[in-house]
Amino acid sequence: MKKSLILMLALLPFVVTAQKSYTLYGKLSTLKVPAKAYLVTLQGNRFKETDSTVIKNGEFRFTGKVNEPQSAMIAVKTTAGKQADNLSFYLENSKITFTGKDSIRTAIVSGSVSDREDRELNAKIRPMTNKIMKIQREFSKDHGVAANKTLEERSAAQDSLNSYVAQIKNIRLRFVETHLNSYMGLSVFNTSILDSHFDSSLVKPLFDKFSPQLRSSPLGELAADRILANGKRAVGVKIFDFTQTDINGKPFEIKSLRGKYVFLDFWASWCYWCRKENPNVLKAYEELKNRNLEIVSISFDESRASWENAVKQDKLPWLQVSDLKGMNAKEGLAAKLDIKAIPQNLLISPEGVIIATNLRGEDLPAKLSALIK
Known part of the structure; x- marks a missing residue:
């Protein structure tokens, strides 16, 4: 019984996202002006409005389904003609709530496992990205003090950048290794581990550790195809006829x-x-x-x-x-x-x-x- 419980807990992130539909409920408690909410999703290679609804008493609701979690956005437009107020999140087949005051941009998202994991990962990476941006601003050609930097200072800055980039890569690798039953784990695997110069022989053992459900998902099949194609140009492999x-x-x-x-x-x-x-x-x-x-x-x-x-x-x-x-x-x-x-x-x-x-x-x-x- 104990082993079965542990197995169910390990599979929980994937089970949660395995619901057949989503319900998005938003509550902007102090929004009093007439407004509409728009659900924006990725269709093909472009973000497009998927659905819209009038916000009544600060509340809105969307229902639907997606084949797998995906990046999406809620936009709120008022009749005052101001620029749309936006919030990006990960849409999945679950009950997701957006709780805020008069702005969707600062609303709190709950109910999406993928979104929560994505935000947790970004929170770990953010200190390094902030340091990288600070160095880039300091050494930018457009920055006033950049011309006064010595060769030693520039070399030290480059070493720091390399270190921060390596730290970010390690954080993402650890995230993947600890989220093998999670869609976000597979997503980060595709974007960070399968980078532009990955070695198929090194990444395949990690890919094989993902749950069978994830490996057979559209994103999993895409990863498998990339690993297979990458192996065609590995050292020691005979070049295929083309x-x-x-x-x-x-x-x-x-x-x-x-x-x-x-x-x-x-x-x-x-x-x-x-x-x-x-x-x-x-x-x-x-x-x-x-x-x-x-x-x-x-x-x-x-x-x-x-x-x-x-x-x-x-x-x-x-x-x-x-x-x-x-x-x-x-x-x-x-x-x-x-x-x-x-x-x-x-x-x-x-x-x-x-x-x-x-x-x-x-x-x-x-x-x-x-x-x-």
């Missing part, structure tokens, strides 16, 4: 370069740091093009004109290919490899196996030379 179109409109198959070292460079014309890195790639090309090395730049542009102009401006003589689907298309190469940030690159052996990732900088020729036999 086809792109070169800048002359001809098909290019990666398997056509078997027997050679291949440096796959992912970039785009709009990517500032990609363009800054192109001179280093050009230098590597000029020094190593006779050492059984092929460079292939894969653009995540959506505009052919922008892509072609960037290739001409940066004077890139090696193979240029693209599916012109950008980074967000579900069927594009970026999605198939789970590439969320650029520049990135892969070095592939003559056997088609990935042997290094993200080699860059002024010493790129030396880094590549050391890996090419």
